[in-house]
Amino acid sequence: MNTIQGIQMIGTQRSGSNLLRVMLDGIEQIVAPHPPHILQRFLPLLPKYGDLADRSNFYRLAMDVCQLVTVNPVPWEGISIRTDEILAACKQQTI
Numbered sequence: 001m002n003t004i005q006g007i008q009m010i011g012t013q014r015s016g017s018n019l020l021r022v023m024l025d026g027i028e029q030i031v032a033p034h035p036p037h038i039l040q041r042f043l044p045l046l047p048k049y050g051d052l053a054d055r056s057n058f059y060r061l062a063m064d065v066c067q068l069v070t071v072n073p074v075p076w077e078g079i080s081i082r083t084d085e086i087l088a089a090c091k092q093q094t095i
Contacts, residue, residue: 009032011035014029021035021089031079033074033076033079034072034076036068036069036071037091038095040068042061042064042065042068043070043095046061049061052094052095053093055093056085058090058093059083062083065095066082066083066086068082
């Protein structure tokens with residue numbers, strides 16, 4: 001049985017994380033798309049979503065994050081982002 005395991009890398013500007021991402025993306029078994037800067041864009045907006053413990057508020061945030069990835073200027077080729085799958089995978093209702 002093959003198990004797919006994800007690794008999330010969060011880098012800061014000017015840290016070399018983009019170079020590492022490009023190098024990893026060159027490996028056939030690894031997908032390393034261009035970052036949509038979710039935290040940078042959504043942390044300032046977070047208070048507008050209200051209490052994320054409220055499922056409808058968290059759903060709205062998840063939809064907006066998925067939409068950001070979908071309209072990212074550098075497309076994520078071969079990757080489909082579905083809000084329902086993201087919500088099902090979430091263990092906590094946080095950004």
